[in-house]
Amino acid sequence: MSCSFTFGEANYNSLPCCSKTNHERSTRLRQGRELRKLHLLNAEVLKTSNHPFEGVGHNIIETTGKGSYSDEKVWINEGQYFSNVNERIWNFYIGGYQPLQKWLKDRKGQELTIADVKHYQRIIKAIEETLEIMGQIHITL
Incomplete structure (x- = not known):
């Protein structure tokens, strides 16, 4: 059986479902819902962070x-950084850009607020x- 997942009203690429059992299909559906919540920054798991903002500056x-x-540190200046950031996270691409790098680049010269730190x-x-x-x-494709 084949199926695909689409999210909400938006026109996203669909994820092919090559699962043969109901359990596999329901697992893929759950994963798709989790990914949607993560990408909208609405997932419950995002309320806590193991990537502290450290340093003096x-x-x-x-x-x-x-x-x-x-x-494993993302530096914003000579004295301050976000720690515990794996290189795979830093180098992750969505579309044609790397979100962590783009977010900083778009704000170069600006002072981070507490809300900015939590958002990052x-x-x-x-x-x-x-x-x-x-x-x-x-x-398997």
Whole structure:
């Protein structure tokens, strides 16, 4: 049996369902719902973060792009960073861009507020969880 998943009213690419059992299909449906919530930043799991914002500084984004990542840290300036960010999360692509890098680049020169810090942490966590779900989905094309 073949089927596909689409989300809401939006025109998203569909995920082919090559599952042969009801359990497999319901698992794919659940994963699709989880991915949708993650990408809209509405997932319950995003309320907590294991990617703290650390260091001392003025909260102004000065460093962006490839040079702002090292040793599982995303640096925003010489003294402040988000820690515990796996390289796979940092290098993750959606469409033609890398969300973590683009978000910083779009805000270069701006001072991060507490809300900005929490938002960026949610983006990091959303990508982390997306990679986890992607690892669980095995589709042979």
